[in-house]
Amino acid sequence: MAWYTENGKLQDVVISTRVRFARNLENYPFPERLNDKGAEEIIETVSETLNGYSCEKFGAFDKTRLRSYMEMHYVSSEFSASNKPRALLSGENDSVKIMVCEEDHLRIQSIVAGFAPKKAYEYACKADDLICKKLKIAYSEKYGYLTSCPTNLGVAMRVSAMLCLPALTAGNAISAYGEAMSKMGITIRGLYGEGSESAGCLYQISNRASLGTGEKEIIKLLTDVVKNLVEAERKARKNLFELNSESVTDKICRSIGLLKNAHILSSSEFNSGFADMKMGVSLGILEGISDEKMSEMLVAVQPATISLTKEGLEGDMARDMARAKIVRDMLSTVTIKH
Secondary structure, three states: OOHHHOOOOOOOOEEEEEEEEEEOEOOOOOHHHOOHHHHHHHHHHHHHHOOOOEEEEEOOOOHHHHHHHHHOOOOOHHHHHOOOOEEEEEEOOOOEEEEEOOOOOEEEEEEEEOOOHHHHHHHHHHHHHHHHHHOOEOEEOOOEEOOOOHHHOEOOEEEEEEEEOHHHHHOOOHHHHHHHHHHOOEEEEEOOEOOOOOEOOEEEEEEOOOOOOOHHHHHHHHHHHHHHHHHHHHHHHHHHHHHOHHHHHHHHHHHHHHHHHOOOOOHHHHHHHHHHHHHHHHOOOEEOOOHHHHHHHHHHOOHHHHHHHOOOOOHHHHHHHHHHHHHHHHOOOOEEOO
């Protein structure tokens, strides 16, 4: 089941949690120096090893489909943009996604709804254990798992969470939190990770490096940071409302009015409205929609996903009209609580 259709913990603030392992096979150069023949051999070897997983191979002409998977957070922007042979393996009822031939030979990842790092870790470990038992993985007693990027050495594990922080963004507190987290070894990025910008007040929080740190330590560090951010965001939402309830209510009602009635809806308009909608539901101003339904909507209205699900669309206008229709339908039960 797709993560964005499920219910999760702390979901009023935390959209999803991901645990990712980077692994490389012995006797093959890193993907940057890997030729097409080597990439195809690795894809074949891994798919045979995980014969219970589905394997989807990609070529140079799968850009829209790959972009849609990126919007679902199943693949990275680098994987989406590459023209080299690569594949995506899916298993454990879609709870595990493995990118083959991205920055590393294998990116084993589990994405779950809300904040559940231990759950995601268990799913990712299950696939990692199976791979490491059957294949020879590049490993050094001194540096741990060998990876293309030095920041992934050691346990080669990245734990991340996607958070919606409209109140902290409105209060200009994000930069201060970013500086504090950086000193702790935590990075704050945009919606699609490294190199991306925030959209809809959505941010990815993750550990910056894994060398010299254990897996449980990384999970605990991110858990402490995320729980502090959730508490701070909830408090900021409450404070904003108590200071100026009429203004906050008006902004949220205007946003939901646009989302429920627009005939043409751009990505930027949706992103702004999404953040207000999340805050409106958590403050009790809006009712009739769940946090998991909002996560489902967040994925459904992304550009490439619309292009795949709505056949025959031509141009930005048609896509913006399709987005408006999707949002209107999904918000049909939403009402303003007076």
